[in-house]
Amino acid sequence: MRAALAILRKDLRIEWRTKESLSSLIVLGVLLLVALTVAYDPTPETAATLAPPVLWATFVFTGLLGIQRGFLVERENDCLAGLLGAPIDPASIFAGKLAANLVLLAAMQAIVVPLVGLFLHVDLGASLGGLVVVLLLGNLGFAALATLFAAIAVRTRAREVLLPVLLLPLLVPLLIGAVKATEHVLASGLAAAGDALGVLAAFDVIFTVAGWLLFTYVVRD
Amino acid sequence: MRRFGGVAVLAGVDLSVEAGELVVLLGANGAGKTTLLRVLATLLRPSEGTLELFGVDAGLRTAETLRRVGYVGHESACYPDLTGAENLTFYAGLYDVPNAAARVAELLSWAGLDGAARRPVRVYSRGMQQRLALARAMLHAPDLLILDEPFSGLDPAAQTALDDRLLALRTAGHAIVLSTHDVARAAPLATRTVVLHGGRIVWNGAGAADPVVLARTYDDVTRGRA
DSSP: OHHHHHHHHHHHHHHHHHOHHHHHHHHHHHHHHHHHHHHHOOOTTTHHHHHHHHHHHHHHHHHHHHHHHHHHHHHGGGHHHHHHHSSSOHHHHHHHHHHHHHHHHHHHHHHHHHHHHHHHTOOOGGGHHHHHHHHHHHHHHHHHHHHHHHHHHTTSTTHHHHHHHHHHHHHHHHHHHHHHHHHHHHHHOGGGGHHHHHHHHHHHHHHHHHHHHHHHHHHOO | OEEETTEEEEOSOOOOOOTTOEEEEEOOTTSSHHHHHHHHTTSSOOSSSOOEETTEEGGGOOHHHHHTEEEEOSSOOOOTTSBHHHHHHHHHHHTTOTTHHHHHHHHHHHTTOGGGTTSBGGGSOHHHHHHHHHHHHHTTOOSEEEEESTTTTOOHHHHHHHHHHHHHHHHTTOEEEEEOSOHHHHTTTOSEEEEEETTEEEEEEESOOOHHHHHHHHHHHHTTOO
């Protein structure tokens, strides 16, 4: 756990210093929001149903970019070899990178979520508590799976293409659950989203455990 | 044995290194030196055969074994957006180095990087990055130090400082395996010289070698005359 915390601190320090990932994520998130809002041209009647898919489509595409960049840091100067040569469990590298990705996603969402409310004229404030729960569960599953696959993709030449190709099909259950849960939370509150939250929680458990167990084999030669 | 995509880069390499030995690995480009060193550092698994480090199957990659190994490859393994001091402090944490701050300061001083310790590694020259990489590998005083062309990028003063350090480590009982193309520099350091050619060991000379004899031998085996 100490190694995971050291890796988290290191990643956050690099991000704080460069602000490369977060600024890219926010810019891409805002651009996606604008594009989707213009494309759908929501009316006051359709805006509430449009908000959940717009939110999650934005998070997935911006998140992919951010998580990929998180592993490129380890590729530069062959830093991954430095980590793998250290007397630490490779699973702690997974835990550290996962935690850093979660912080990055949360920071991006802190900017993008209010903008979704603004662009689509949806009152997200009224459902903020429930929305935070959905975001936390959705983020964990997404980040766990993306962290695992980013470790695979970063070792390949076609990494920019490979990560979405590998990841997006596997994210479908999470996306359906997250969109449904968000819809229920916005319409009726957290209590109404029980089933969808169950899907998210199951996804989180499966892929966090899978990432923890498989990461060693993924990063090693 | 180590293959890449069906091509054997190392074949039938049988090598043991004892404490207090400094083994210099020579060979032409593509001879398999880097692959062998990465296998020794447990960063690559042998496709066939076994590797034991300190009497333990290296494939297990136990923390105790890894803690006793230091490795410098062709790249520094240091984060460009962290400072030199931050990089060493980060690795000192991973290796659980006691009195980490003092150890980091000592090695920064040895590497001649005191003045640049608070600057990001991104602005370091090639030689400074190499010195930082060497400091990183020595941070936890490993019993086995594996160095892939450690003299590359270093100025003469830094090369001499590295010579002195390696000799001191060797005398203190640390085992060192290094690869180089600089035969004249390597010969006085070596307790043993190994020449790798086509993925095989073609020369394994015990004892300190005469630079002239060693250079001739190296030349002969890499040109296929021996």
